[in-house]
Structure formats: structure tokens, C-alpha cells
Amino acid sequence: MTVSTVTAxxxxxxxxxxxxxxxxxxxxxxxxxxxxxxxxxxxxxxKNRYGxxxxxxxxxxxxxxxxxVVIFGSVNNRILLSRADxxxxxxxxxxxxxxxxxxxxxxxLLRLGPGLFGMNGPEHRHQRTDVTPAFHKNSVPFYHxxxxxxxxxxxxxxxxxxxxxxxxxLMSVTxxxxxxxxxxxxxxxxxxxxSLNLLRWLNQASKLPVMLFQSDVPGTPYWHFxxxxxxxxxxxxxxxxQIPGGIKYGEKNVLxxxxxxxxxxxxxxxxxDDELCGHLIAFLLAGQTTAPTLVAWTxxxxxxxxxxxxxxxxxxxKALGGRSPSIEDIDRMxxxxxVIKETMRIFPPVPITGRYLVEPVEMSGYQLQTGSDVICxxxxxxxxxxxxxxxxxxxxxxxxxxxxxxxxxxxxSAGAHNCIGSIFAMRWMMIVLALIMQRFRLCPVPGRRIDVxxxxxxxxxxxxxxxxFKADGHFGSSRSQIKGNVNWFLHIN
Numbered sequence: 001m002t003v004s005t006v007t008a009x010x011x012x013x014x015x016x017x018x019x020x021x022x023x024x025x026x027x028x029x030x031x032x033x034x035x036x037x038x039x040x041x042x043x044x045x046x047k048n049r050y051g052x053x054x055x056x057x058x059x060x061x062x063x064x065x066x067x068x069v070v071i072f073g074s075v076n077n078r079i080l081l082s083r084a085d086x087x088x089x090x091x092x093x094x095x096x097x098x099x100x101x102x103x104x105x106x107x108x109l110l111r112l113g114p115g116l117f118g119m120n121g122p123e124h125r126h127q128r129t130d131v132t133p134a135f136h137k138n139s140v141p142f143y144h145x146x147x148x149x150x151x152x153x154x155x156x157x158x159x160x161x162x163x164x165x166x167x168x169x170l171m172s173v174t175x176x177x178x179x180x181x182x183x184x185x186x187x188x189x190x191x192x193x194x195s196l197n198l199l200r201w202l203n204q205a206s207k208l209p210v211m212l213f214q215s216d217v218p219g220t221p222y223w224h225f226x227x228x229x230x231x232x233x234x235x236x237x238x239x240x241x242q243i244p245g246g247i248k249y250g251e252k253n254v255l256x257x258x259x260x261x262x263x264x265x266x267x268x269x270x271x272x273d274d275e276l277c278g279h280l281i282a283f284l285l286a287g288q289t290t291a292p293t294l295v296a297w298t299x300x301x302x303x304x305x306x307x308x309x310x311x312x313x314x315x316x317x318k319a320l321g322g323r324s325p326s327i328e329d330i331d332r333m334x335x336x337x338x339v340i341k342e343t344m345r346i347f348p349p350v351p352i353t354g355r356y357l358v359e360p361v362e363m364s365g366y367q368l369q370t371g372s373d374v375i376c377x378x379x380x381x382x383x384x385x386x387x388x389x390x391x392x393x394x395x396x397x398x399x400x401x402x403x404x405x406x407x408x409x410x411x412x413s414a415g416a417h418n419c420i421g422s423i424f425a426m427r428w429m430m431i432v433l434a435l436i437m438q439r440f441r442l443c444p445v446p447g448r449r450i451d452v453x454x455x456x457x458x459x460x461x462x463x464x465x466x467x468x469f470k471a472d473g474h475f476g477s478s479r480s481q482i483k484g485n486v487n488w489f490l491h492i493n
Contacts, residue, residue, distance in 0.1 A: 011367040017055035017069060019046070028067075031056060033208055039352060039454045041488070043377045047072050053364040068373040069363070072380055076363055077407040077414075080355055080376050084416035087355030087374065088120040105216055108229045111274040112201075112236070115282025117417065127279075128420060134182060134254040135421050140327060143181040144427060148324050150177045151432045155439060160470045163445060166299060167464040170292030170432070171195045177428060178287045182254040183280075184244050194235060195288055201225075201232045202285055206455045236277045255280060283421075289457050290349040291425045295432055296464045298343040299442050300450070301394045303466070304482065304492050306475035308396060309437075312339055313473070316434050325434050330427065333434060338399040340429050344411035346394060346490050347458050349425075351379035353413060378410045379458075392490045441469040441478055449484035458489075 023030030035042030035056070046054040053076070056068040071080065080087055102110060116127055133139065154173040158164055172192040179185045187194065204210055209221040216223055243253050255276050302309045312335055319325075319332035354375045361368050368374065383391040387408050388398065412419035419425070436442070444450070445465045453461035469477075482492050 018050045019055035070375045074407040081415040089417050105226045111277050115278040117282045130257050131254050135424050144327050146180045147428050147431045151435050162468050163465050165463050165465050167296040171288050174292045175288045185242050236280050293459045297347045303478040309475040316437050338396040341399050342396040345382045348378045351458050442466040443478040444480040446480050450486045451484040
């Protein structure tokens with residue numbers, strides 16, 4: 001956006017934005033480390049001390065030295081998320097991704113990093129349009145059947161009287177669903193190992209030593225990250241080769257949709273083989289890290305709230321009568337949808353999102369410079385006490401009448417880079433939760449800590465083991481005294 005001369009004289013420069021000072025010796029990197037060790041708590045302290053806008057010292061995450069700005073509130077959220085031509089998205093590898101001049105092993109990140117979610121401008125708009133049919137509601141009949149089938153397969157391995165690591169199970173089965181619906185590939189027994197590798201790659205990409213010290217020296221965190229990146233690239237290439245009919249002639253898979261658009265001058269596809277790897281990892285990561293994590297958090301919250309569990313069980317029994325959910329049954333479970341919405345309020349799929357500026361912009365009375373990184377806390381938007389009464393309480397009933405403004409509730413983000421798979425994700429979460437509640441009662445393992453780790457999403461740091469019981473209606477028996485930093489996120493006990 002262009003700022004007029006008159007307006008510009010009224011704006012304060014970016015250097016005047018309040019914020020913490022560089023630490024002695026370590027400088028701005030030390031400041032970043034101190035806040036990002038516990039990112040959400042760090043953002044909370046910035047918000048409480050500086051208000052709706054704060055700045056990390058010059059140096060930040062951007063090479064231009066313009067620094068990092070942190071914003072809060074729906075007005076600033078709207079500016080950031082609605083102006084896709086001013087605020088650009090980063091690739092999946094985030095600031096660990098090199099620029100186009102990278103050489104040697106670093107170039108693997110250029111192939112893995114971008115994907116649809118790291119693209120911007122016309123390129124992003126065209127390629128998003130190409131793959132939209134795969135996630136459109138018209139595709140529901142096909143993927144609904146696959147979702148039910150895969151969820152039932154997972155649950156056939158659960159048995160009353162056992163303890164199940166539900167989060168890893170949910171990630172593996174979600175990856176299987178994605179492979180079958182988007183690629184027409186049956187991963188079979190390969191799903192758990194691939195799921196673990198993808199999660200490890202995403203987590204390593206956001207580790208501070210990887211982001212701050214990008215040197216391919218044996219033994220360093222960045223060296224290990226590049227090793228893992230090469231392994232993941234090989235796994236993505238293998239998957240692409242397994243697509244029935246191949247990329248060129250496949251009909252229903254999402255990568256074929258991307259490869260059909262051709263450059264009229266050359267007759268070649270706009271999307272190269274290298275770019276297909278980036279697209280594939282982006283789709284798989286986005287799906288397998290968000291929805292299953294939300295299901296795991298929902299099951300924990302249900303176990304800790306017997307009244308919610310009882311009401312939800314009664315609704316599911318009335319809607320399904322003991323059978324698997326049909327397409328039409330989903331609309332017969334409105335309370336289940338409210339339970340999921342409340343979980344997404346407390347644990348947003350992506351609690352922190354960011355963009356970098358490609359032109360100057362005004363925010364909160366300051367003129368931000370080109371090259372600045374701007375961070376938005378969806379987590380804090382969902383906890384505004386002016387909108388959400390008692391924000392630390394898990395209360396699905398609040399959604400009977402609550403209608404927050406668009407930029408006050410952002411479970412699937414907003415704007416040009418909003419979640420393309422939101423319909424897909426909601427359908428999957430409702431199916432798998434309905435089937436679990438129909439068959440089992442889950443209870444947190446007594447005495448086990450539940451700590452929340454925050455990377456691209458908020459996930460259980462040491463997994464989510466839960467004791468499995470038959471669906472006996474004894475919901476009050478599921479409650480446990482929960483230890484761990486999850487207590488900072490909400491009133492869970």
C-alpha cells in the first residue's frame with residue numbers, strides 16, 4: 001500500500017515501536033531465544049507489556065535488518081491476513097529455507113520448502129485454483145467413504161483394558177487418508193514411519209539453532225536437518241512414482257491437477273518435478289499435523305468434562321444408532337461441531353502465523369518497512385475476554401449464540417492463504433471423533449504429564465497416551481488430575 005506524504009508525516013517510524021532491548025553479548029539473537037523458548041508465553045509477555053504492537057530489535061528474522069514486529073487484535077489481524085499482495089507467506093521450511101542463490105546441499109530446501117503454502121502473488125492464485133476441486137464439497141462422497149474406512153481400521157486395533165498412544169495413531173491414519181484421497185495411494189504399514197519423519201522434519205525446521213546458525217558443518221543441528229531433508233525428499237519422490245497412471249495421466253490425484261496447466265509459449269507444465277515435491281510435502285504436513293492433533297486435544301478435553309462427554313455421546317447415539325456415519329449424518333451432530341470449534345479456539349491449528357512485507361504498510365500508527373517480518377498471534381485472538389467470556393474455560397455451549405467477527409476467530413486462518421482443506425479437515429475430525437465416542441471411553445493416564453509444545457501447531461510434547469475403556473457411560477470416571485504446562489493453556493482440572 002502506498003502512504004501519502006501527508007499521512008506519512010503523522011506516522012511514527014518503525015524504530016519507535018516499543019519492545020525488548022538486545023541482550024548483552026548475545027544481542028538480538030539472545031532476545032529472540034529468550035522469547036521463543038516458550039513462544040506463546042513470550043508473546044503473552046509482549047502483549048501485556050507493550051500492547052497491540054511490539055518489535056524485536058533490528059536483526060529479527062529478516063536479512064534486511066528491519067526486524068520483527070508482533071501484532072495483536074482483530075484490526076491488525078485483518079490488515080495482515082487480507083492483503084496478500086503486501087504481506088508474503090514463507091515456505092514450509094520457514095526462515096530455515098535459503099534463497100535461490102543457495103548452493104550444495106542447501107538446495108534440497110528449495111525443492112521441499114515452497115509448496116502451495118509458500119507461494120505468493122499470481123503463481124499462488126493460479127496453482128490454488130488448480131487444486132481447489134480436490135478439496136471442494138463436491139468431493140465429499142469420495143473422501144467420506146475413505147475416512148470412515150480408515151478410521152474403522154485404526155479403531156480395530158484399539159481394545160478396552162489397554163493404553164493407546166492416540167496422537168501417533170491419529171497422525172498415521174490421517175496420513176493414510178490423505179494419501180488415499182489426494183494421491184490414490186495405499187500407504188499400508190508404511191504410514192507410521194513416514195508420519196514420524198514428516199513431523200521430525202517440520203519440528204527441526206523451526207528449531208532456533210537451525211534457524212539462527214545455518215552452516216552445513218558435520219554434527220551441527222543444521223547439518224542434521226539437511227540430512228533429514230534429503231531423506232524426506234527421497235520419500236516424496238518415491239510416493240510420486242507410485243501414483244496410479246503417473247503424474248501426467250492420473251485423473252484424480254492433486255499433483256496431476258497442478259501439472260496439467262501448461263506454459264503456452266513452451267508447451268511445458270508450469271510446475272516442475274522439483275516443485276511437485278514441495279507441493280506434496282506441504283499438503284501432507286498441513287493435513288497430518290493439524291487435524292489429528294486437534295482430535296487428540298478434543299479427546300483429552302472431553303475426558304476432563306463429563307457433562308460435555310455425556311451430551312456428546314447422547315447426540316452421537318441418537319444420530320447414528322450404532323452404525324458408521326453417513327454423509328447425511330454429519331449434519332445431525334451439531335453439538336459435535338461446537339465441541340470441535342471450542343477445541344480450535346483453545347488450541348488453534350496454527351497458533352502463530354507470520355508474513356514478511358514486500359512494501360511499506362501502516363499498522364497501529366507506525367510505518368513498517370519493506371522486508372520486515374510480522375507475526376500475528378491467533379492464539380491470543382481466541383482468548384480476548386471481551387469476546388470470549390472466561391476464555392480459559394472449555395465451554396462448547398458458548399457457540400450456541402456466539403458469533404465472533406471474521407478476524408476474531410481464525411481456526412483456518414483467513415485471506416488468500418487460508419486453509420484450502422478446511423472442509424476436508426472438519427469432515428475428518430467429525431467422523432473419527434464420532435466413531436471413537438461411539439465405541440470407547442478414553443481416560444488420561446493418571447500421573448502422566450501433558451506438556452504443550454509449540455512449533456507450527458500446538459501438540460502434546462510427549463504424545464497423548466490414554467487408557468481405553470468400552471463405551472460404558474461412566475464419564476465421571478474419565479477425569480484425571482492433569483500435570484504439565486497444559487494447565488497454563490486452560491482450566492483443565
